Amino acid sequence: MKKLEITPGVMSSSRNKLYHFTFFNIISFTLLSGNTITLFALRLGADSLLIGIISFFAYISYLCMPIGKSLVPKYGTVGLMGRFWFLRHLMMLPILFIPLAAIRERPLAVYGVIVFSVLGFYVFRGIAITGYNPVIGDIVEENERGAFLSRLQKIQHAVTLVVSIVMALLLGREAPLFRYSSFFLFGIICGIYASFVFSKIPEPGHTTDTESKNLWRSFTIAYKRKPFKQFITCHFLISLASFMITPFLIVYIKMVYAQPDNFVLIFTVFGSIGAILMALVSGFMLDRLGAKPLYFIFTGIIALAIIPTILSPDMKNQQAVWIFSAAVFFFHHMGSHGVLNSGQTYFFAAITAEERLDLGIVFFLTRGLGGGIGALAGGFILQRLQHYPALDAVNVFRIYFGFLVLFIIVIIFFINRMETLGAYPIRNVLAAIVSPREIRTISLLNRLDKFRTISEEKRTIRALAASKSELSVNDILLKLKSPRFTIRKEALTTLSTLPVDKNVADSLISQVKNHPFTTAYLAADIIGKRKINEGIPVLRLQLHSEDFFLSGKCMVSLARLDDRESLSDIEDIVRKTDNARLIVHGSVALEIFKDPYSIAVLLSKLTEKTQPYMKDEIILSIANILGFGEWFYPIYISFLKKNSVGISHLKDFINERGVGPHLSDKIDKLFQSLETGDRIQFASLGELLLKQIDVICKDVNCSSTFRKAIKDTNFTRLNRFCFLTAALILWFADV
Known part of the structure; x- marks a missing residue:
């Protein structure tokens, strides 16, 4: 069991290994499961119920995760996954010989081997993936997790896209069964290689024996927390609904529009394109906007994707069928994979690092339970509907998918009630994704995370100031902790243009209190300009600061906040000081107050030995206090x-x-x-x-x-x- 200190270098190396693993594993997965095994079973004469059972195995695998948990102390999470990932692919070897049984017309043997191999494939998968979430949690920083998961999704769906196209070209309209066997063999080889790659990842640091509690106890403790309770409920419901749809879209296309296997695979290619687009959108927005709004949006896309199947228009033109089917697969896969990606990000935000092992199992168990029930229920419902003589295939699926749309709408209401966990409100996010300004802001924020030089960082912060978007507030606040004065200064300049909330107010107050002689005066200025009344106490405190830049800005800001209690102190400072900056700022502050009794204080400064420009400031302030400053200013310039x-x-x-x-x-x-x-x-x-x-x-x-x-x-x-x-x-x- 390799346990290394998780340094940035180790994390980067581990992520690269996981990318490598994902590449070969997704080739294997595409060739051995999902649409491929469904088409293979349909080619062998399987009905909707058997398709549902095969699909159910993909989710019953999660029920085996407690077995994996019990083996973690012995093998470690990485060792466990490496070993059982290898065994998983060995379980698919018997399926290579199905064509021989099919030639001898032994359907029971054919279906028996399919069930045995697919069940074994998923049982060992369930044992293996126990440690997947702990590995992800340890090798990725929290603020980069959404982007990292999206990159994995890009790899997965890009590879799926290419493999699906190659398969569609090789299958043709009526591919021989032995061609499927060649796909399966190559998938097994890739899967075995992927298991060796994963085994090279260092063991996560948060999955020690003492940190793993009783699974049920961990669940009950977490379930008392509102965010986890809300999420796990929605996670179950959306898994149920999603997998009542996914495996049966292929059945729908084949039964309603009589499309051959290679065409169906082409449609799944469009599904992969949708999933890639989802990954691009998620990687671009997820860490910026938060998981909940995207979870909401992608769930809505699932519902929208199947509305056309309720209509199921009669299309005689093959090109129309292609466009229709491609669109359905495109948006369904975008939504279903987007829900998984954003849901997993929300899940990580709702739990602690020490809970990743136990609650990671709960996450997959919930998905497996919901997906398994959905797949079985979908197969059973479709089979029952098909027994009604009055219903043809088109109306069977209209009723079936119509019910699912209503069910998903109910789920959307549940998602809307979930805790935000730092995410932006859903309404704001819906507005942001159609706003060019907000899209540009998100792009700049992503660039801000990847700067290589101080000048590049400063340019990006300045560009964010021009955007004036609230999306940039949190990232700009982080820049106030920069060790570089110029970066903190740019960040404060940018904050002066952005919306103000409690976090912004607190940060500005902290700057005034703790950063004299550097950026405190800038923060004091912003507090006044943005009318942050919570800053009055700290401005009063720093009114007599030795940092005369800060003291001057405090006077002006207190005046802007109309803090009359500070007026006498400001007058006293102006009366006693000989500092040019304090006189100028004091004059401006008294001008803003417009107190008639301050005129005598200002007049007294005129007789002192000061530079002419100082007298100009005082005279203009007096004119403004008396109410004729606008008229007087250009005449005075002429004078x-x-x-x-x-x-x-x-x-x-x-x-x-x-x-x-x-x-x-x-x-x-x-x-x-x-x-x-x-x-x-x-x-x-x-x-x-x-x-x-x-x-x-x-x-x-x-x-x-x-x-x-x-x-x-x-x-x-x-x-x-x-x-x-x-x-x-x-x-x-x-x-």
Whole structure:
């Protein structure tokens, strides 16, 4: 028993071995079972009941899994599967000699050998596959499991497609029985080789003797958990329904439309194409959207696929029969294999690593029980319906498949009630799969998992920002844990464009709290812009941070969140600081609050020795608090470029708007003093005008604040302040 430490290298090597195993095993499986054995039995004269019994063996095999579980301590999961996979194919050797019995016209011997070989083939399969799920669980990371299972499905169905085409070409319309025997022989050889390949995979680390409990006890414990209980119920029902359909589609095509064996195999080729398309869709979407919505969608496809069989139109044209049959097989196989793939992914999400061995057996037992009952029930029901003289073959299948459509619709309602386990809502997924934007987002997310350089990772994150899709939220949140500052910065920039949920809010709050001097300021900015009120406490906490980038963003964000309790602290910071960034951000924050009493704080900063651009920020903030910022901004830009042009714009404004006669002369003189630079006269006229004008902001008259400032030469020596004062006088002057 080879037990190695499951390192990334060992996992990768094991996955490659499993791909190798899957390739040869699916050749063997296609040649020895399913459609091939069904066609072989029909060629030998088997009826619907015998077809149902043969199909039932495929699912009764799961009942043998407890035997396999009891042998795991002796052989290990890999050793067990390798040995019994080998024995499984030896059981098919007797079937090679059926043509000899058929030539001698011994039907009982023929059917007896078929039953013996097929039963042995599946019994040993059931014992062997006990360890399959534990192996899958150990060699694949959780977030890649859906994609890995989809890759296996691609291999399986691509190989099935090629093998089916070759078989269809070699069989012809009436192939001799010995040709079937050659297929069986080659299948046995491939299966034996596949068993040796599987034996080289290292033993899983989670399947020790002590971790395997009593099977029934494991099941009852898990069944108490709602997700597992809901899933295993739906798993049983969909297995029942699916295998009341799959083996009897071939019977339907042969009985209703009288198609030869090679044509039927061609139709199964289209089924394989449908399954490949399913694998491509699942690999692309499953790990992104979650298992439940795809489980729902693929179950719906199974129902849609058999609706045409209820109609069973009378088609005289062989080409029409081909198109009809190919479409039925295509969509049925897409749905049935999609259900298995998404269901297995959901199953892994609903259990723990230690439960994989025991509950993996339960998974297959449930599938086997549902499938076995479905196959037997399907054969029995069809045989009973065929005994009614009033029903021809067409109406027999119309009734049969019509009942199954109704049954599957009921199952869909059960699936809709399953726990999401982190998946997106079904309605959102249905919208996503028809949206080019969401499809592109999924493509980018898949690329994000496979980046090779930092620049490639950054480009992908930026592209996700442009998509603005909620599908990318979880993956972008993971990037906040990157050791690279630039990646965390790109991730935060992207988050600012994406929908906000609790996980996003919590992550942003964590960034503000734990990442000062790096990305905390970006997160603080997003909290304010996206109105995340849960972030107010941490913003208050970091308001006095030594990281002035962070402190500045906290002020602005608290203002955006209208946190009035922080206003006095922000005013205090602005009043005391000489840091340019804090002054600018504080000015913006006070501007957003639009509190009239903050104007005095901002005016006090104008007299300090600061750069001109700092004064510009303060003046524009004051104008916005007073409510004329939009009008004032372009005029102020003109003033900064050339004083006389800015003053001319003010004159144009007063000429167009007009002003009361009691103010007109004073305003004209105010302009003259502004143009000549006579600050003493400007201060005198300005104070007089401000006594006659009410500068109202939120029902507060701010005239006294500006009268006090205009009497101070520290203010009037500033051209910018004087221009602001002249502008506000004109704005608030009586018409």
